[in-house]
Amino acid sequence: MTAQFHPHLYFETECRAAMTRYQAVFGGDLQLNTFGEIGMEGDPDKVLGASLRTPDGLVLTAGDVTPGSSAGTGGSISITGDEATLRGWFDALAEGGEVHMPLEKQIWGEVFGQCVDRFGITWLINAETGRS
Template sequence: MQLNHYLNFQGETEAAFNFYKSVFGGEFSNLTRYGEMPAQEGVTLSEADKNLILHVSLPINAFTELMGSDTNDQFCAQNNSIFTPGNNHYISINLNAHEQDEAKRLFDALSVNGQIEMPLEKTFWGALYGAFTDQFGIKWMVNCQLEAM
């Protein structure tokens, strides 16, 4: 299991992560834009929104990745997760395919008396993923990668 930091920005993810890359070195292990998402019913993205970062990962060392994304009101507003300074950080638990039971256990245990933002379910990026705020106000993501990226 890895515990990683996940940062949210409001249109500044690319600039921030290019800066972090200049400081830490290395290359992005993943960079996906909103425009690369499969079409979703009721969701229309402007050209500017399509260019925003849906997910970026920058390996810091063998045990840590710094990850982040730009918030998008079409996906966040429905869950009362609109960006405000102070709620732009998650603890991200990253697991491998053989750890699906552990992903479910951690999601269920940590989210008790909390607020689920996205239920733990299979995603288009080949993972079992869910997000929530725990009963103490800490934001968490559980990502169990099922398929190679």
């Protein structure tokens, strides 16, 4: 088996809403486990672990911070791919959030944009144009 990176995001209490939104944007299979399912201290509805596996082979994991955790919340994710797909994802992720840099052609020749979604996650979207 080859090694793979899987981004992991932390939320204060919005993991379920964020991951459900990301499933709507990217598609795929979402698995959630709550604090209550394992009898963990704290709000039983908070998400201990979530995993989204998309049809494109992307894997995103997340959870709400656990009591006493030193993990912060938030994070950023960079996605590279074809412009048609990424443009739709960018628009969906920016909905209810804030666009910091519109998705447009940049001086290095590729299409790039940056937004922060309504959950405070920064998305860096880079569409490869096939230039050499």
